Amino acid sequence: MDQIKIGKFIAKSRKSRNLTQKQLAETLSISDKTISKWECGKGLPEVSLMLPLCAALDITVNDLLSGEKVSLTDYQRKAEGNMMNLMKENEENRKIFILSIMVGVITIIAFCALIVIASFIDLPTIVRIILILVSVGVAVAGIAAASMLDIKSGYFECPHCKELFVPSMDEYVKGYHTFTRRRLTCPKCGKTGMCKHRIVR
Numbered sequence: 086m087d088q089i090k091i092g093k094f095i096a097k098s099r100k101s102r103n104l105t106q107k108q109l110a111e112t113l114s115i116s117d118k119t120i121s122k123w124e125c126g127k128g129l130p131e132v133s134l135m136l137p138l139c140a141a142l143d144i145t146v147n148d149l150l151s152g153e154k155v156s157l158t159d160y161q162r163k164a165e166g167n168m169m170n171l172m173k174e175n176e177e178n179r180k181i182f183i184l185s186i187m188v189g190v191i192t193i194i195a196f197c198a199l200i201v202i203a204s205f206i207d208l209p210t211i212v213r214i215i216l217i218l219v220s221v222g223v224a225v226a227g228i229a230a231a232s233m234l235d236i237k238s239g240y241f242e243c244p245h246c247k248e249l250f251v252p253s254m255d256e257y258v259k260g261y262h263t264f265t266r267r268r269l270t271c272p273k274c275g276k277t278g279m280c281k282h283r284i285v286r
Protein backbone atom coordinates (compact mmCIF):
# COMPACT_ATOMS: atom_id res chain seq x y z
CA MET A 86 0.00 0.00 0.00
CA ASP A 87 1.31 3.41 -0.96
CA GLN A 88 1.47 5.30 2.35
CA ILE A 89 2.68 8.57 0.76
CA LYS A 90 -0.22 8.60 -1.68
CA ILE A 91 -2.70 7.73 1.08
CA GLY A 92 -1.23 10.48 3.27
CA LYS A 93 -1.59 13.11 0.57
CA PHE A 94 -5.13 11.97 -0.06
CA ILE A 95 -6.02 12.27 3.66
CA ALA A 96 -4.60 15.82 3.68
CA LYS A 97 -6.46 16.76 0.50
CA SER A 98 -9.78 15.35 1.75
CA ARG A 99 -9.36 17.05 5.10
CA LYS A 100 -8.61 20.44 3.51
CA SER A 101 -11.52 20.15 1.08
CA ARG A 102 -13.75 19.86 4.14
CA ASN A 103 -12.08 22.88 5.75
CA LEU A 104 -10.86 20.88 8.74
CA THR A 105 -7.60 21.55 10.55
CA GLN A 106 -5.50 18.61 11.74
CA LYS A 107 -6.54 19.50 15.27
CA GLN A 108 -10.26 19.51 14.46
CA LEU A 109 -10.03 16.17 12.69
CA ALA A 110 -7.99 14.75 15.58
CA GLU A 111 -10.64 15.88 18.06
CA THR A 112 -13.40 14.19 16.05
CA LEU A 113 -11.46 10.93 16.24
CA SER A 114 -10.28 11.42 19.87
CA ILE A 115 -6.62 11.06 18.87
CA SER A 116 -3.66 13.46 18.84
CA ASP A 117 -3.08 15.82 15.93
CA LYS A 118 0.45 14.39 15.74
CA THR A 119 -1.10 11.14 14.57
CA ILE A 120 -2.96 12.93 11.76
CA SER A 121 0.26 14.69 10.78
CA LYS A 122 2.08 11.35 10.76
CA TRP A 123 -0.48 9.79 8.39
CA GLU A 124 -0.42 12.80 6.11
CA CYS A 125 3.39 12.61 5.87
CA GLY A 126 3.06 8.98 4.78
CA LYS A 127 4.59 7.64 8.00
CA GLY A 128 2.08 4.98 8.85
CA LEU A 129 -1.48 4.05 8.10
CA PRO A 130 -4.45 4.60 10.40
CA GLU A 131 -5.11 1.51 12.45
CA VAL A 132 -8.07 -0.56 11.32
CA SER A 133 -10.35 0.54 14.19
CA LEU A 134 -9.91 4.20 13.15
CA MET A 135 -10.53 3.72 9.43
CA LEU A 136 -14.33 3.91 9.48
CA PRO A 137 -14.57 7.00 11.74
CA LEU A 138 -11.83 8.70 9.69
CA CYS A 139 -13.61 7.97 6.42
CA ALA A 140 -16.91 9.18 7.88
CA ALA A 141 -15.26 12.45 8.96
CA LEU A 142 -13.72 12.95 5.51
CA ASP A 143 -16.77 11.73 3.61
CA ILE A 144 -14.80 9.09 1.71
CA THR A 145 -14.98 5.29 1.62
CA VAL A 146 -12.38 2.93 3.12
CA ASN A 147 -11.69 1.85 -0.44
CA ASP A 148 -10.89 5.45 -1.43
CA LEU A 149 -8.68 5.78 1.65
CA LEU A 150 -6.64 2.64 0.99
CA SER A 151 -6.33 3.46 -2.72
CA GLY A 152 -5.22 7.01 -1.94
CA GLU A 153 -7.78 8.46 -4.35
CA LYS A 154 -11.49 8.65 -5.11
CA VAL A 155 -12.22 5.30 -6.71
CA SER A 156 -14.56 5.35 -9.69
CA LEU A 157 -17.50 2.97 -9.69
CA THR A 158 -16.05 0.86 -12.52
CA ASP A 159 -12.81 0.32 -10.61
CA TYR A 160 -14.50 -0.08 -7.28
CA GLN A 161 -14.62 -3.81 -6.86
CA ARG A 162 -11.19 -4.53 -8.29
CA LYS A 163 -9.55 -1.96 -6.04
CA ALA A 164 -11.54 -3.06 -3.00
CA GLU A 165 -10.37 -6.64 -3.43
CA GLY A 166 -6.75 -5.58 -3.89
CA ASN A 167 -6.84 -3.36 -0.82
CA MET A 168 -8.49 -6.02 1.32
CA MET A 169 -5.94 -8.65 0.29
CA ASN A 170 -3.01 -6.32 1.06
CA LEU A 171 -4.28 -5.54 4.55
CA MET A 172 -5.02 -9.17 5.32
CA LYS A 173 -1.67 -10.32 4.01
CA GLU A 174 0.25 -7.91 6.20
CA ASN A 175 -1.73 -8.73 9.32
CA GLU A 176 -1.62 -12.44 8.67
CA GLU A 177 2.16 -12.48 8.26
CA ASN A 178 2.60 -10.61 11.51
CA ARG A 179 0.27 -12.98 13.32
CA LYS A 180 2.12 -16.03 11.98
CA ILE A 181 5.48 -14.68 13.12
CA PHE A 182 4.02 -13.84 16.54
CA ILE A 183 2.64 -17.39 17.00
CA LEU A 184 5.99 -18.80 15.87
CA SER A 185 7.80 -16.69 18.48
CA ILE A 186 5.53 -18.05 21.22
CA MET A 187 6.10 -21.62 20.00
CA VAL A 188 9.88 -21.14 20.01
CA GLY A 189 9.61 -19.77 23.56
CA VAL A 190 7.52 -22.70 24.80
CA ILE A 191 9.77 -25.31 23.16
CA THR A 192 12.81 -23.61 24.70
CA ILE A 193 11.28 -23.76 28.19
CA ILE A 194 10.35 -27.44 27.80
CA ALA A 195 13.82 -28.36 26.48
CA PHE A 196 15.51 -26.39 29.26
CA CYS A 197 13.41 -28.03 32.00
CA ALA A 198 13.88 -31.52 30.54
CA LEU A 199 17.67 -31.14 30.46
CA ILE A 200 17.76 -29.79 34.01
CA VAL A 201 15.57 -32.66 35.27
CA ILE A 202 17.83 -35.21 33.57
CA ALA A 203 20.95 -33.55 34.96
CA SER A 204 19.49 -33.40 38.49
CA PHE A 205 17.61 -36.65 38.97
CA ILE A 206 19.22 -39.26 36.79
CA ASP A 207 22.34 -40.93 38.07
CA LEU A 208 25.09 -39.68 35.79
CA PRO A 209 28.82 -38.96 36.08
CA THR A 210 29.45 -35.39 37.31
CA ILE A 211 31.05 -34.32 34.04
CA VAL A 212 27.95 -35.39 32.09
CA ARG A 213 25.75 -33.44 34.51
CA ILE A 214 27.87 -30.33 34.01
CA ILE A 215 27.74 -30.72 30.23
CA LEU A 216 23.94 -31.15 30.36
CA ILE A 217 23.56 -28.01 32.46
CA LEU A 218 25.78 -26.04 30.08
CA VAL A 219 23.79 -27.33 27.10
CA SER A 220 20.51 -26.39 28.77
CA VAL A 221 21.77 -22.86 29.41
CA GLY A 222 22.88 -22.65 25.75
CA VAL A 223 19.46 -23.85 24.61
CA ALA A 224 17.77 -21.26 26.81
CA VAL A 225 19.91 -18.38 25.53
CA ALA A 226 19.52 -19.40 21.87
CA GLY A 227 15.78 -19.97 22.28
CA ILE A 228 15.15 -16.65 23.97
CA ALA A 229 17.22 -14.84 21.32
CA ALA A 230 15.27 -16.54 18.51
CA ALA A 231 11.91 -15.85 20.16
CA SER A 232 12.84 -12.17 20.69
CA MET A 233 13.99 -11.77 17.10
CA LEU A 234 10.68 -13.17 15.85
CA ASP A 235 8.71 -11.05 18.32
CA ILE A 236 10.37 -7.84 17.06
CA LYS A 237 9.52 -8.78 13.50
CA SER A 238 5.84 -9.31 14.21
CA GLY A 239 4.32 -5.89 14.08
CA TYR A 240 5.21 -2.67 15.82
CA PHE A 241 5.54 -0.99 19.17
CA GLU A 242 3.35 2.01 19.84
CA CYS A 243 4.73 5.06 21.66
CA PRO A 244 2.30 5.95 24.51
CA HIS A 245 3.09 9.68 24.04
CA CYS A 246 2.88 10.39 20.30
CA LYS A 247 1.35 7.08 19.11
CA GLU A 248 4.24 6.55 16.70
CA LEU A 249 4.49 2.93 15.54
CA PHE A 250 8.08 1.72 15.35
CA VAL A 251 10.31 -1.34 15.30
CA PRO A 252 13.01 -1.16 18.01
CA SER A 253 16.60 -2.33 17.56
CA MET A 254 17.51 -5.74 18.99
CA ASP A 255 19.74 -4.07 21.55
CA GLU A 256 17.00 -1.76 22.82
CA TYR A 257 14.46 -4.56 22.75
CA VAL A 258 16.59 -6.87 24.90
CA LYS A 259 17.32 -4.15 27.46
CA GLY A 260 13.72 -3.03 27.80
CA TYR A 261 11.82 -4.02 30.94
CA HIS A 262 8.61 -5.65 29.75
CA THR A 263 5.28 -7.28 30.49
CA PHE A 264 3.51 -9.68 28.14
CA THR A 265 2.13 -6.93 25.89
CA ARG A 266 4.23 -3.88 26.70
CA ARG A 267 7.92 -3.06 26.68
CA ARG A 268 9.85 -0.07 27.97
CA LEU A 269 11.38 1.58 24.90
CA THR A 270 12.49 5.00 23.71
CA CYS A 271 10.42 6.42 20.88
CA PRO A 272 12.52 7.33 17.82
CA LYS A 273 10.13 10.19 16.99
CA CYS A 274 9.48 12.14 20.20
CA GLY A 275 12.46 10.75 22.16
CA LYS A 276 10.36 9.93 25.24
CA THR A 277 10.71 6.61 27.03
CA GLY A 278 7.62 4.72 28.05
CA MET A 279 5.82 1.41 28.14
CA CYS A 280 5.12 0.81 24.46
CA LYS A 281 2.31 -1.53 23.50
CA HIS A 282 3.13 -4.36 21.10
CA ARG A 283 0.73 -4.26 18.18
CA ILE A 284 0.53 -7.18 15.82
CA VAL A 285 -2.10 -5.57 13.64
CA ARG A 286 -2.13 -1.97 12.51
Ligand SMILES: [Zn+2]
Nearest residue numbers: 243246271274
Ligand atom coordinates in the same frame (compact mmCIF):
# COMPACT_ATOMS: atom_id res chain seq x y z
ZN1 LIG B 1 6.79 9.15 20.73
